Amino acid sequence: MSQQERILNIIQKIAKKDVRPDADESLFDAGYLDSFALPDMVSALEQEFGIEVPDSDLNPRKFESIARIENYLNSRL
Numbered sequence: 633m634s635q636q637e638r639i640l641n642i643i644q645k646i647a648k649k650d651v652r653p654d655a656d657e658s659l660f661d662a663g664y665l666d667s668f669a670l671p672d673m674v675s676a677l678e679q680e681f682g683i684e685v686p687d688s689d690l691n692p693r694k695f696e697s698i699a700r701i702e703n704y705l706n707s708r709l
Contacts, residue, residue, distance in 0.1 A: 635702055635705065636655065636698055636702060638680055638681075639677075639698050639701050639702060639705075640652070640698065642673060642676045642677060642680060643659060643664060643665070643673070643698070645676065646665060646669050646672050646673045646676065647664045647665060647669070649664070651664050653697070653698060654697075654698075655697060655698045655699040655702075656697050656698075656699050657697055657698075658696050658697055659695070659696065659697060659698075660692055660696065665695075667692060670690065670692055670695060671690070673695065674690060674695065677701070677705070681705055681708075681709065683705065683708045683709065685708070689704075
């Protein structure tokens with residue numbers, strides 16, 4: 633399973649919908665996620681990818697889209 637597919641699975645679990653956003657589509661503007669879902673998504677990303685996201689990185693802009701999430705993960709792995 634590719635990194636993007638793993639990210640998409642997490643987004644679908646958190647959004648509780650079978651969504652398929654484009655890689656650059658804003659997950660927040662599209663209504664898939666909101667600021668309350670961000671900590672849940674970050675926690676799921678930490679578990680799935682074995683990383684630790686510092687509180688200073690809990691910024692919705694870093695997790696705006698699948699592409700941004702992927703870039704962030706690559707910088708942490």
